[in-house]
Amino acid sequence: MSRLTLIFAFCLALLGLSSCSSPAFVQPQGDVYAQCGFRFEKGRHLTTNYIGKGDFVAAGSKVLIVKVGQKDFVVQLEDGRQVEIENIEKFTLLGIKAISERMFAATAPNLSGLSAAELAAVKAGRIEVGMSKKAVLLAVGYPPAHESSISSDSWLYWQSRFNKQRIEFVNDRVSAVRN
Numbered sequence: 027m028s029r030l031t032l033i034f035a036f037c038l039a040l041l042g043l044s045s046c047s048s049p050a051f052v053q054p055q056g057d058v059y060a061q062c063g064f065r066f067e068k069g070r071h072l073t074t075n076y077i078g079k080g081d082f083v084a085a086g087s088k089v090l091i092v093k094v095g096q097k098d099f100v101v102q103l104e105d106g107r108q109v110e111i112e113n114i115e116k117f118t119l120l121g122i123k124a125i126s127e128r129m130f131a132a133t134a135p136n137l138s139g140l141s142a143a144e145l146a147a148v149k150a151g152r153i154e155v156g157m158s159k160k161a162v163l164l165a166v167g168y169p170p171a172h173e174s175s176i177s178s179d180s181w182l183y184w185q186s187r188f189n190k191q192r193i194e195f196v197n198d199r200v201s202a203v204r205n
Contacts, residue, residue: 058130060087062167063151066109073113073125077166078185082151083109085164086134097122101130119171128168135164153193157200162193169193 060083064071067080083089089101098112099122111129113122120128137145144161147154151165159176169181181193185205194202 057088057090058132059134060085060089061129061131061135062163063148063165064111064129064167065151069107069109071109071111073111073118074170074184075167076186077151077153077183077191078189084149084151086137089130091126091130094126095122099126117170117172118168137164140164153191153200153203155200155203159195159198162200 063082063085065076065078065080065082071080083103087104089103091099092102092108093100097115098110100108100110102108111125113120113125115121118125137148140148140158140161143154144157147157148161148165153162153165157165162181163176166183168176169183174181174183179195181195183191183193185191189205192202192204193200194204
């Protein structure tokens with residue numbers, strides 16, 4: 027190989043390496059609204075989505091996206107606290123862009139069609155018998171995708187590292203909540 031060929035091959039290799047790292051996506055600036063409720067502890071929410079632990083942010087809460095990275099992003103709540111949202115991709119089966127779009131949008135979530143009892147449960151972040159699947163997602167967010175599909179009639183949420191809660195549905199309504 028000629029020296030020029032080696033230099034050219036080296037440059038191509040460098041270009042290939044630089045394109046391997048995907049840049050962080052750009053989230054719309056300004057206020058956005060939580061599309062589902064979520065809990066956080068010590069300023070951190072894991073997308074594993076532990077539903078029984080920490081402070082609660084209700085669906086429809088206005089937040090400001092402060093920083094976006096490749097595996098996490100930071101939002102500022104209306105009270106000034108900041109929450110890092112860390113994507114645990116092996117449990118969500120989604121990238122950070124999809125997580126951000128699922129959790130936040132420029133408009134408040136659509137709460138039409140929910141009963142008064144469902145609205146109260148959504149606002150409090152509770153799952154109750156009789157709630158629709160839509161209301162459960164609004165109340166506590168999505169279950170870990172590696173264990174549950176939202177199209178199934180049984181969802182498994184984690185309450186803690188060692189405790190799980192199974193939500194069972196009949197005709198798209200919660201029929202049982204089991205620990």
